[in-house]
Amino acid sequence: MDFRVEVGEKEAGTIPYESLPAFTYLFRELGFDVLPDTENQKVQLCSALHGKKIVISSDYDVKFNTYRKGHLEKKVLEYIKTFLSACGAKVILKDGKKESENADFHVYFSLFEIPVIKEPILELIHNSKSTNKKLLDIFHYECTRTGTKFKSNEVVSGAKKPFINIQIMYPVITDEDFWEKLGEKYAMSITIGILARFHESSPLSVLSLVPIEIFSNMFVHSENTGVNLEPTMQKEKRLPEKKKFLVKKPTFPKRKEAEVFLDYHIFIEEHEDRNKIKLIGNLHIKNIGTEVLRNPVICLRSTPSESIKISGQILPPNVAETLGVMKNEETKGWKYMNDEWFEEMEKGETWICPIQSKNINPRQTESLTNLQISVLQPEENSNIRVEAFVFFKEQDLEISSSNQISLLLSKKQ
Template sequence: MEVEVYYSGQRGGTMPYEALPAFRLFCKQNGFQLKWDSTNKRIDLDSGLKGKICVLFTGVSTVETAYEREVLGTVQKFLSDSGMEVVLSQNNSSLAKNTDVAIRFSMREIRILEKPRLIFFQSEDEKRQELVKCLRTEMQQSGIACHYKVPKNKNQTSIIHIQLQLPLYTDEIQLKNYAEKIALHLASGVLEYLQNGLHIQPLAFLPPNLLKLFYSQMFFTADTERQKVADEGYQSEALITNEASDQASDQVSDQVSDLTSDLVTEQYSEPIEVLTMAEEDLEQEVMIHPILEVPEQNDLHAAAEVFFDYTLIHSESIEKPYLLIGTLQVKNTGNVELNNPIVCLRVSPVDSIKMGGQVLPPKLVETMAVQSTTGMKGWRYLEDDWFAQAMERGEYWIAPIQPVSISPQSTESFQNFQISFMKQEAGKGIVVEGVVLCNDQEVHFPANNRIAVSF
């Protein structure tokens, strides 16, 4: 019996049922999160960092710079790809409570400074000393001088503050170089800290595509061997069938030798011509295998699985809001591409919910969107008056800034949207539902689950 193996919701292949105990031990020692479904005979693996929360803060006041957001935006991508929840915020320091990592990054230009330097505002909190140590070790490898200061303020928060100080008028090329180095080593320091604290191996937070490079044999050997056996059996069956068309079945081996001899002497007979045609047909059939990769035009259909994955953060204080950090996953389960998905989030009650995260108003896309080598990336509200429409209908309409195409069996995620709300009266609750529209809004897919918080 074979067991289905999934990683982060994506099918990885199969493995023998008999290997289940050893595989569970392997996952435990390396830090993977494993869930065994005995009813469906299915293993669901997740990153060892799933459920861990990191909050990244920009700036030191109510003003942030595009440079700070660019650096932390890259760190967010690095860490999110490792399986943890990463929130990028500006000035809401209350988010730092009940999180695993909280870091503030700021940038300051100083006229008299000759070389760039990184300032660690050293915290005396023993719980954060290990994180500071890992970050210092990594940052020292960036080639930027590191210095440390202990703030005089005794009312220190759990946020670790790192400031990049630069000479005035540093050119753009150097700024970009510093940004890449800082983002890489900052993310590496966070991962090292979590690795040491959780006693897990780095394999446990590699994304699925990289894991397949290491463990493709583990997940795909069974499927490959079955196909190999099936192909060999099919070829043998075809050979025997054609040979037996005019020869006695109890003398097959002798007749094969006779036919081979006939081929050498070019004495072609009718049975050999039949065998040649059968081999040609077999080669053509192998060339179009598997059939699922070449669907008939009449069988084209659009389908998708849409579901929420979210984390709820709340404080014991009734004066502070609950924070819900969510991701809406869209997996293309059909056999045609899904283009330019538009997300509609329906919330209730409307007047109790505030929408946040990295969604930009249309007017700010040109100046605030994340720039990449292929252009601007991210998500935006669909209309300029998005807030008024949300208050009126309870719907937030969100679209990707760049063209997005989801190929069959691929997944696109609307990541890290944030919804904050105060505690509701007893018997009441907060509900968030989702719908995704694709292909010029010709097809739509409601989410398989919804977010509901009851009080």
């Protein structure tokens, strides 16, 4: 007795009844929802997203709608709906601000064309129930791939259901250029992030999201015996000797790349005569290339120079050498690069380098932690700014940080 196999509403073939337990176990491990029906002698395979209800909509609570691109926003959402529906999810695209749907996941989206920015920015706002590490990693990777700055903010929200709110800002370009260069990529990236959210605990379950016909086409068909389970790669191994030299091992270009970014917290002490402002943060250097990066040199440029002091776990050059001699071992960490470091800081530049030789391997992040930035003479209506630059002299590589510290001190009303 054979059982019919149905994928969704399509018949995909038959299997012997005695193979049903093994078949069920295999496809459950691959992430399918397996539903045997002995009465009708069939077994149905459904994707891991089958029965999941996802609501996607524009964010109608967002303020500052002057630069809102509603028609492109809707187009991105329609593509996301198409992609998720093909994976088996029930997707509801809300056109207006209505009562919230009872769903497994909510996605809010807004798109802005901002004249004053030079590169796109994607900000992901979420609550504690909505994300996992895989989702954040996917969004960070996809943003890097499209040349988009990525920001993630977790908010304390009264929402009981998990949600993400995605806000994208991009420079002024034509609608056609936006869609060709960014729009379709964003729709795919957001979809991939949503899929990662549902499948982190079972990575193989993503196989259930792909139409099973694709797997069938990966095998060689034979008219005599039906499906030949020998992969096409095995067939390539039987090429005549004179053609084997045509099969070349792929080569990947070497890349020297890094990403530099700052995170920080602001502390304000209020006094009668003058407030004290202090920032504590970290500078992160992530190797996103394929080559080892050696001996980073950091330059922190601050304005106005006379109002800012930068300190932290950074040693003067002579102190670093003295500690190394006293301990009779290599002192690790960071030091000011030059003996005239104090005079350089007064002029608005702070140069920092590793005490000992430091390598940053691909996918590794090295951090200058506990940076302390004090605003010595905060004046009303002044703009405090700190920029970071990293230099790798051996590799002739220079990188500016993807963000900067910027404070506008205004008069208290």
